[in-house]
Amino acid sequence: MSQPKTLKGKTEVTEGLAEHPAVKAILAWNSEALVDAKFEFGELTLTIAPEAICAAAATVQAAGYNFLDDLTAVDWYPSAPRFQVTYHILSHRHKEHIRLRVLLQEASPAVESMMSVWPSANFYEREVFDLFGIRFEGHPNLKRIMMPDDWEGHPLRKDYPVEGYR
Amino acid sequence: MPVLQPAEGAKDQHMVLNMGPQHPATHGVLRLVLEIDGEIVVRVYPEIGYLHTGIEKTCEAKFYQQVVPLTDRINYLDPLSNNLCYALAVEKLLGIEIPEKATWLRVLLAELSRLNSHLIWLGTHAMDIGALTVFLYTFREREEILRIFEGLAGQRMMTSYIRIGGLSMEPPLDFFDRVQGFINTFPEKIDEYSNLLTGNPIFRSRLKGVGYLSPEDAIALGVTGPPMRASGVDFDVRRDIPYCGYENFQFQVPISTVGDCWARYEVRLIEMRESVKIIQQALDGMPEGAFKAEAPKIVLPDREKMKTQMEALIHHFKIVTEGFAVPAGEVYQSIEAGHGQTGYYVVSDGTAKPYRVHMRYPSFATLQALEVMCKGKMLADVVAVIGSIDIVLGEIDR
Numbered sequence: 001m002s003q004p005k006t007l008k009g010k011t012e013v014t015e016g017l018a019e020h021p022a023v024k025a026i027l028a029w030n031s032e033a034l035v036d037a038k039f040e041f042g043e044l045t046l047t048i049a050p051e052a053i054c055a056a057a058a059t060v061q062a063a064g065y066n067f068l069d070d071l072t073a074v075d076w077y078p079s080a081p082r083f084q085v086t087y088h089i090l091s092h093r094h095k096e097h098i099r100l101r102v103l104l105q106e107a108s109p110a111v112e113s114m115m116s117v118w119p120s121a122n123f124y125e126r127e128v129f130d131l132f133g134i135r136f137e138g139h140p141n142l143k144r145i146m147m148p149d150d151w152e153g154h155p156l157r158k159d160y161p162v163e164g165y166r
Numbered sequence: 167m168p169v170l171q172p173a174e175g176a177k178d179q180h181m182v183l184n185m186g187p188q189h190p191a192t193h194g195v196l197r198l199v200l201e202i203d204g205e206i207v208v209r210v211y212p213e214i215g216y217l218h219t220g221i222e223k224t225c226e227a228k229f230y231q232q233v234v235p236l237t238d239r240i241n242y243l244d245p246l247s248n249n250l251c252y253a254l255a256v257e258k259l260l261g262i263e264i265p266e267k268a269t270w271l272r273v274l275l276a277e278l279s280r281l282n283s284h285l286i287w288l289g290t291h292a293m294d295i296g297a298l299t300v301f302l303y304t305f306r307e308r309e310e311i312l313r314i315f316e317g318l319a320g321q322r323m324m325t326s327y328i329r330i331g332g333l334s335m336e337p338p339l340d341f342f343d344r345v346q347g348f349i350n351t352f353p354e355k356i357d358e359y360s361n362l363l364t365g366n367p368i369f370r371s372r373l374k375g376v377g378y379l380s381p382e383d384a385i386a387l388g389v390t391g392p393p394m395r396a397s398g399v400d401f402d403v404r405r406d407i408p409y410c411g412y413e414n415f416q417f418q419v420p421i422s423t424v425g426d427c428w429a430r431y432e433v434r435l436i437e438m439r440e441s442v443k444i445i446q447q448a449l450d451g452m453p454e455g456a457f458k459a460e461a462p463k464i465v466l467p468d469r470e471k472m473k474t475q476m477e478a479l480i481h482h483f484k485i486v487t488e489g490f491a492v493p494a495g496e497v498y499q500s501i502e503a504g505h506g507q508t509g510y511y512v513v514s515d516g517t518a519k520p521y522r523v524h525m526r527y528p529s530f531a532t533l534q535a536l537e538v539m540c541k542g543k544m545l546a547d548v549v550a551v552i553g554s555i556d557i558v559l560g561e562i563d564r
Contacts, residue, residue, distance in 0.1 A: 040496075041259065041261075041495060042258075043497060043498060045496070066385055067388075069388075069507065069509055069526060070498070070511060070524070070526035072511060072524040074496075074521070075522075086496075088498050088526070090500070092385075092400075092401045092406075095406045096407065097498055097500065099496075099498065118386060119386050119387055119534075120386060120387045120388030123533070123534055124530075124531075144215075145214060145215055146218040146563065146564075147215065147218065148215075155220055156223055162223060162226070
């Protein structure tokens with residue numbers, strides 16, 4: 001398995017993968033909203049400005065990326081911006097995944113809910129809300145899903161200990 | 167615990183009914199809050215999390231190789247697929263080459279594991295409907311698969327056999343003969359199940375036309391695997407985004423456009439036959455060679471070498487005590503497991519412990535489609551629908 005080529009940064013990706021359907025669609029829609037991009041391990045990652053994520057998702061959906069495969073978050077504590085919300089989107093037509101992501105600041109992290117584009121985001125967003133404390137604006141039922149309703153704290157945050165007392 | 171109230175403006179006779187978490191037909195500890203109008207289901211609210219053990223958090227405190235046993239415990243009915251998906255994701259980050267024999271054995275084992283998963287589905291699904299006999303038949307064959315796993319890995323269910331960089335050990339001498347013996351008779355066994363169920367008028371009328379899911383809803387609600395293909399969406403990761411050498415195998419992907427519980431039953435039965443074909447191809451073409459990669463800093467050395475060579479002993483000591491560093495980056499690996507698309511998202515910060523491991527498991531998303539499939543139908547159909555989407559609570563709650 002030879003390591004596929006690596007492209008880092010917005011310019012390298014937009015030039016090197018200009019024919020990629022997702023890159024093409026995003027650039028045609030609003031190149032300003034594309035904050036950063038990389039192509040590593042054969043996977044394309046597009047970092048989108050948080051306020052534009054739903055519009056970006058709708059754009060790639062129109063370009064054939066029709067299936068929300070996964071939605072999750074990463075806590076980069078203590079660096080800033082602290083939170084990353086990751087969307088893995090699959091295309092049945094192009095037979096590949098792409099990754100969209102947004103970076104959120106530590107103070108009251110919130111992003112628009114993806115449910116308007118893919119209703120399947122429902123449980124995933126509740127899970128991220130429960131375990132990371134990231135709010136999804138416009139989610140109709142943003143309640144804890146894994147932990148009990150009266151739980152304090154968000155277990156997957158990096159400042160939450162793995163064992164012992166909080 | 168939130169209790170669902172009847173919706174605003176609902177008719178007076180609406181009743182809220184609690185199904186589970188100890189209900190035998192919920193396949194574990196799933197709690198469904200149902201709003202019903204007489205016998206008609208109006209709303210379904212799945213309440214999950216009873217089995218949540220924080221595996222994703224635990225992974226962050228372990229070395230990469232220590233995560234493998236945790237993955238078994240997420241979906242305990244299809245353990246080798248979990249091992250495989252995690253191993254493939256980490257290998258993608260490491261960029262190591264896996265010997266051909268290990269790859270072919272992985273395919274063989276993933277398919278055996280799929281048969282294991284489908285056999286449990288068929289037995290429990292039929293039992294939910296009231297056909298108790300089938301359960302005993304399917305568990306007879308499952309027992310043979312578990313014995314093969316036991317001979318292979320020393321464990322019946324939590325095999326942890328597929329490791330980062332290959333497999334944990336050489337398969338035993340009689341392994342290939344046993345698998346050959348099993349698949350020689352297995353197609354007849356599928357006929358046997360089919361004889362018990364396909365013509366059974368009760369089974370037919372409980373499944374036909376029940377739990378319809380349109381292809382649009384399947385995609386919008388994140389349904390994958392056999393339920394998605396039974397709704398007419400023609401996608402299988404094994405065929406369309408081949409991983410682990412699946413491009414070397416010939417098999418059909420069964421599709422149905424009917425979209426009801428019966429279609430899901432038919433699709434899975436054909437899938438079992440296709441799995442047998444893949445296993446036969448893997449047995450026929452099994453290459454010779456090593457069962458693990460030549461990467462002394464990542465893969466544990468052979469026991470014999472460890473006892474005789476200083477270098478191997480040092481590597482062994484280092485891997486066990488310090489783990490191995492994985493290049494920084496993020497990868498997502500998707501595979502077709504028994505229940506649908508499983509995906510592992512592994513984020514590395516360049517150390518020996520994963521920064522974040524997220525598992526995308528098919529049952530979690532498929533459960534969201536339950537309401538669409540049950541709405542406006544009879545209460546008893548909920549049981550049939552839960553059986554037909556084949557959920558495992560371990561992978562929903564993680």
